């Protein structure tokens with residue numbers, strides 16, 4: 811964790827984040843996108859990050875080393891009768907796996923949730939993503955069930971675990 815800073819992202823990080831998503835998307839089959847990253851413009855990403863910043867039940871964090879983004883994690887708040895819940899997502903550059911960055915991001919996201927009145931965290935994770943499931947279980951996430959055929963890549967279907975953390 812030497813020289814690694816975890817901070818909230820801002821609209822100024824939009825361009826660098828879109829590049830990060832392309833890199834991390836090419837390094838793993840575990841995310842909803844691949845090496846093309848997210849199909850949004852820098853302006854759209856700027857607007858998205860500003861909204862996340864302004865919305866109390868959402869937050870987006872980045873892990874940076876020497877100015878380069880090497881990990882990210884976020885909570886996406888839900889509206890109306892689901893306002894007590896947020897969806898959690900996390901990723902780290904492959905070169906830095908198993909160095910504790912994912913754990914640090916999880917700790918900061920759970921801290922944010924507790925401080926901002928979020929009561930339930932939900933996430934979905936590939937059933938074969940053992941390191942991520944280990945990480946989530948380490949922070950108290952419980953399995954709700956399995957969602958069959960959640961991803962389809964080519965002709966292959968991939969099941970996902972649905973997990974939640976009750977902070978009440």
Ligand SMILES: CC(C)(COP(=O)(O)OP(=O)(O)OC[C@H]1O[C@@H](n2cnc3c(N)ncnc32)[C@H](O)[C@@H]1OP(=O)(O)O)[C@@H](O)C(=O)NCCC(=O)NCCS
Nearest residue numbers: 838840901902907908909910911912913935940941942944
């Ligand atoms: C999942 C991910 C975020 C974890 O980040 P990370 O920085 O490597 O996380 P950490 O180093 O804090 O912790 C990894 C844990 O997994 C454990 N682990 C690693 N490989 C494992 C395996 N094959 N089986 C079980 N546990 C494993 C490590 O021992 C460590 O646990 P510990 O803290 O109890 O020692 C990272 O691997 C990643 O970005 N993967 C690709 C994207 C992804 O899968 N995101 C999640 C989508 S739901």
